[in-house]
Amino acid sequence: QLQLVESGGGLVQPGGSRRLSCAASGFPLEYYVIGWFRQAPGKEREAVSCISAKGENTLYSDSVKGRFTISKDNTQSTSYLQMDNLKGEDTAVYYCAAYWSFLAQCRFGDDYNYWGQGTQVTVSS
Secondary structure (H helix, E strand, O other): OOEEEEEOOEEEOOOOOEEEEEEEEOOOHHHEEEEEEEEOOOOOOEEEEEEOOOOOOEEEOOOOOOOEEEEEEOOOOEEEEEEOOOOHHHOEEEEEEEEEOOOOOOOOOOOOOEEOOOEEEEEOO
8 A cells, every 4th residue: 555645845935945745655656656736725626747657757737837846766755846936826735646557657637546645835925
């Protein structure tokens, strides 16, 4: 059973940066796609980014493209979401999620069957 734990959330000023971590345990992360999602109060959950199992390919939502960078260190069983030039609309609870895949790509959708508990990111002055 894969378990995911996010960390790194907090309060950051507009224009600032933050790096979120997603630590995995229970199974080698190299077999899993990792996705980052977020949910703001009163809004539906939104896919932010994903990275393929071996880290070959990534995908970003239009709202974060050019500002966020996803990465994956399979040797450390950890995924990262580097968030730069943060805006107020980035305020949300951020979740990492995973699904098993041998394909060299990732996708947003309903495949994710392992989820972390979330970490709050608040962008405010």
